[in-house]
Amino acid sequence: MDSDKYLEGQSMQRPPLFESDHFIYWKNRFETYVKAKDLDLWHIILNGDFLPLAKNEVTQILEVVPFEEQSDDLKKKLAKNNEAKMVLYNALPKKEYERIFMCKTAKDIWQSLLITHQGNGQVNDNKINLIVQQYEQFTILEEESIYSGFARFNTIITSLKALDEGFSSKNYVLKFLRALHPKWRAKVTAIEESKDLSSLALDELIGNLKVHEVVMEKDSEIYKGKKERIKSITLKAKKESSDDETLTSESDDKEYAMAVRNFKKFFRRKGKFVRQPREERKSLRQRDEKKGKSDRKCFRCGDPSHLIGDCPKTSRNKAQKAFIGGS
Incomplete structure (x- = not known):
């Protein structure tokens, strides 16, 4: 069929x-x-x-x-x-x-x-042990909704009840509360203090938690909105500060460049910073060397063929001669 x-x-x-x-x-x-x-x-x-x-x-x-x-x-x-x-x-x-x-x-x-x-008695016992282990290790994840967590939990307890009709349900409420993520701790404490867990129905508990979950989601949305606005304001302030620093830096660079240009212009008028061709600079240097050699002469006798240290004429002043010799 x-x-x-x-x-x-x-x-x-x-x-x-x-x-x-x-x-x-x-x-x-x-x-x-x-x-x-x-x-x-x-x-x-x-x-x-x-x-x-x-x-x-x-x-x-x-x-x-x-x-x-x-x-x-x-x-x-x-x-x-x-x-x-x-x-x-x-x-x-x-x-x-x-x-x-x-x-x-x-x-x-x-x-x-x-x-x-379903299996015989031994197989059935093994299945019960496996499901009991799942029941004991059951936890609800941080981002998991109450509806999703309850669906998984209900599957476990339904399977247990089908395999073992004598399985006690008195701990279902307490077990589900203990399985909640720590972010629910304040709500769990409030329920434990205000409710009699021994008489509290599991459906009533789930309804109570779903209402609180809606409140938590709204608070989370409000918090995220405030966080995004603060982040936007911070980024805008950083951008404005960066733009001001850029403008200041550009202004300082312009002032520095202008000062350098004025400095070069001043010395250029004095004949400095005038770059000459390499050959011209070399000929000028050689001319200066020749001129320097031709202008050199002895300060004592005036003969250009030697210096004062080699002058054959004796000095009048011994102290002067000693100084010249030392030099």
Whole structure:
């Protein structure tokens, strides 16, 4: 049967279609459907078929009644055995039916489905231990919404309840509060002080937290808006300060450049800073050297062929001669 064409929600005549990947989910829905349809059918599925028994009017002992002697009420009661099997058949796809077609009673079919998809006692215990571990380690992330966290938490406790009907739910509220992120600590403390956690329903707690979550989101938006405005003002102030420094720097550079130009102009008028060609500078330097050599002469006798230190004429003053010699 194509699941897309299976309109189970439009009629109570068809049970929920079997889902092997979500067996616990299907199991709970199927149980509810059968109980709503006929409690006798669920009794047959759990405990087995009604037997063709009736009390002997003489001995008051239950005895098997032959079909020919069965009353109409007994026949209607026995007909429920087949009706319970038909309910299961209508919920199962062909592939699943091939596994249970050898089963004689509705109870056998149901037990086969439980063992195949839920496991035996040992497997069931292992699953319970695994889910209990998930329950104990459950935490809600900082950015996770209350709705998302509750959906995950509800999946865990639903699975636990399906595998172990005796699992206590008295700690659900306290566990969920302890699983909240530290940013909820103030709210958690307020709830613990104002509420009786032993009588507080989990749905009531979730509703209370959702209201507070909306308030927190609005406060966060207001804070972010203020932060963005402060950031914008700071950036604008930094930009204006940078522009002022740039203008000041450019003004100082212009003044410095103008001073350098005026300094060069002053010395250029005095004949300085006039760059001459290399050959001209070399010839001038050689001319100065020759001129310097030709102008040199002895300060004592005036002979240009030697200096005063080599002058053959004796000095009149011995102190002067000693000074000249030392020099």
